[in-house]
Amino acid sequence: MKSDRLDVFPERFGIESSDPDLIQKHLDQTYSARFAISRPASGACSLAHTRIDAGSYAIEDIRHAGEVLLRADRVPSVVALFVVSGHAEVEHGRLTGVAGPGQWVLTSSGVGGVRVRARNAQLRSVVVARSLLTEVAAIDTAATAVPRFTGLVPVNAGAARTLGTTERFLYRLLTDQEDTDNRILLASAGRLLASALLTTFPNDLPPEDVPEDAGTLPVLLRQAIEFIQDNAAHDIGVSDVASALYLSPRTVQYMFRRHLDTTPTAFLRDIRLARAREELIASDRSVTTVAATAARWGFAHTGRFAVIYRRAFGESPHETLRR
Known part of the structure; x- marks a missing residue:
């Protein structure tokens, strides 16, 4: 990923080569990882890879001729592959997944080692920054700090279709010159993709039917x-x-x-008001002033402080101090 930001314009780049060193350098730079590439001694291998990068997410088109094994100790982004033709096998930590034509498989959760074996595969992929997944989970769930994927294959066929529909929508969006200038639409599309990934692959998010309190x-x-x-x-x-x-x-x-x-600003103000009130109640008015207390809690204008203090507590800060 070229950035974790949601407000950058899409960038298209790629490679088409059969040079292992050039392929490895391209993959290392594209995925911010260090890959080891293996292939059968008697077999040639080539890669055609195109990415449209929108900052915190990307879509890709990948074609592998021959058989190849890719290994990396860590790929920092979440990556899911859709197999158009051919075959893909994934090992990610203790998890394994296999995908054939018309199937999705999670290739990287953003943490841990990755092994991907592809044979004569034409693939499409989606890539999402872990920070974007965290944001989406933070908005709508009682999630842990970072959602953790617990499986590499979709939870059901319906979820897989939803992810496919989302990927096709993103492709149209990111290849439409007019839409790629719309920052709000691009940011919303990234969150939609993150939500689709969290819905499609098993993870440790709490069930949706848990009541919120x-x-x-x-x-x-x-x-x-x-x-x-x-x-x-x-x-x-x-x-x-x-x-x-x-x-x-x-x-x-x-x-x-x-x-x-x-x-957040109103919440911070209320906390500061409460702390200022506690200080005024506990203070000796012979050594404490309202202005000094207000300043200590971030209220530079004493008059304004007095107005919002009275609105909150029904009395002036001077009345509180005189108790």
Whole structure:
């Protein structure tokens, strides 16, 4: 992947070669990995590979002539292959998967070693950054920090068809000159692809029918809340919360709005107001001032602080301090 960002324009590149060294260099650069390539001593092998890269996701067209075995200690992106013709076998950690014509197989979950054997295969593939999967899971589920795939073959035929439909839609989108200028559409398409992958292949996301309550807020949202609570006295904003969790600011904002019906900024303000009130109640008015307390909790304008304080607690900060 050339980037984890969702706001870049698609880029097309590829290779067509039978030179093993050139093929390996291309694969290493394309997948940000170090591949070892093996082939039968008596057999020739060639690769035609085209990728359209949209930053945090990509689609590919791959043609292998002959038999080849690809090995890598780690491929940092999630990769799924659709076999148009030929045969593909995958070993990924302790998981194995085999795909023939018309079938999908998960090639990489973004962690762990990968072994792929292809024989005279024409393939299409989709590639997604793990960070994008994490964002999608954070928005709609009570997921662990990073979803973990537990199988390499689709959970059922319907899910596989959905992934195929999504891949074909992305191909039309990324090859249409007018649509490739639409950043919002491109970003939404990436999230759609990540959702399709999470729906298609077995993983450890919680079941969709689990009711949501305060105890089942998404893990990443709870981590965002903890970060805000721990750093409320510092000069932080939405971008700092997002960076700490390896999410985009938009995803952090969406999580707070969807699950808490507020914004990260409003949540931080409420935490700071509560901390300021605790300090005023516990302080000696002979040594503490409202202005100093307000400043310590990020309220530079004392008058504005007094207005929102009264709105929140029904009394002025001076009245609280005089208790």
